[in-house]
Amino acid sequence: MHEYPPGLMGPIIGMSPDKKAESPGAQGVCGAGTLPEAESASSPMATSLDQIGRAGALSVVAGESEDDELTNLNWLHENLLQNFTLGGEAQPINSPLFDIEGGGGSPHSNTTSSTSSVSAGSERDPYKSKPTFSFSLLIYMAIEQSPSKSLPVKDIYGWILKHFPYFSSAPTGWKNSVRHNLSLNKCFRKVERSIGKTNGKGSLWCVHPEFRPMLMQALKKQHFPNAHAFCTPPASPPSASSPPHHLFTSEQCCALKECDFDAATAMMLLKSASEQNIDSYPDDQEGPIDLSRRDLVVVSRDPKQDHNYSSTPVPPCPRQMPPSQPDNFSLALHHDQERGGCTRWPRSPLQGPLLGKRSRRDSRPDVDEELKEAAGSLLHLAGIRTSLVASRRKSRKLSRK
């Protein structure tokens, strides 16, 4: 279909037509080479991912354990959850804490009833209520959580099942949706498994570093819209080098009423702070990110980069991207290739709204908001969660009827 203008990276990921070009045997998606088995998570990453890292996402690089230690979901599960629960008890990874829908205790997971939910009346069963995350975000979280930052489809299934028990009892169609997303979403790249290692079908999938900030933003946007309203930010901004769980007291946790995001979101946000620093502005920033600096927290300071979700170069459109285009992540979705890169921006930001459907709510990049959201996410992680999005959706659904 559309061709990638010369000069850029070309069909990084190619969605439909593009992806086809990178049929099996093609170069490693993420740049080149192959990847070690994701299953061998403990082993350091190598080759292509390393190159990805060079391309921007240093966190993807294997040996770089320190960053991962503090920012990935493993760290979250291993440390944060254990040190930061209202009930004083560590939550299992599959605890309702991870049920972004704010579901109540499930027969399987409510180890600590007091931590399951704070929102009155939300007695959703995580085994029955569907996560409010889109499949794309679920995939993103799954991949990001993996030590190697790449997973085969099967493991993505597994991650989703593990953290969102809803799918275990849901029709298997969701797997199709996962694959559908992987294939059509430019944010995800297929990586060939290591040469010689033929065990296991299919390829590994990783997050395209170029889109990571946008994914992060999308993740945040999807579940943080109301965070600022009730999330109490820490007195002083955290530093990237200090574990977030040190930032809040239980009192602060209790102060939170309804934060519509979850642990994964929290991690993503926190992670993004440092990664964005690396991914998006390698030339500008080095070392630990200072969240007190607004310019460092913005997902992307380059509107073009920020909003051009496609791997194609900045569209020749004379328009600028909205300063805070939300849901950039969505721009990488499948229909995108059909629109030829810039078509997602029918209007200049100067022309007013229409920034993107889901973004008008919070259309201003603000570090304070980021911090609030981060704070809220962590508090939420501690067991406070709600179901604003889900309930909102359902209520709308009901009102329609």
Add this chain to the structure above:
DNA sequence: AGATACTTAAACAGCG
């Protein structure tokens, strides 16, 4: 109301 985002279903082909 229209555009967009997202989900779901299905068909199909390739591969182990």
Add this chain to the structure above:
DNA sequence: TCGCTGTTTAAGTATC
């Protein structure tokens, strides 16, 4: 042959 993976298309729903 079967099941999994990956791609693609289409349709429907939800949101703005």
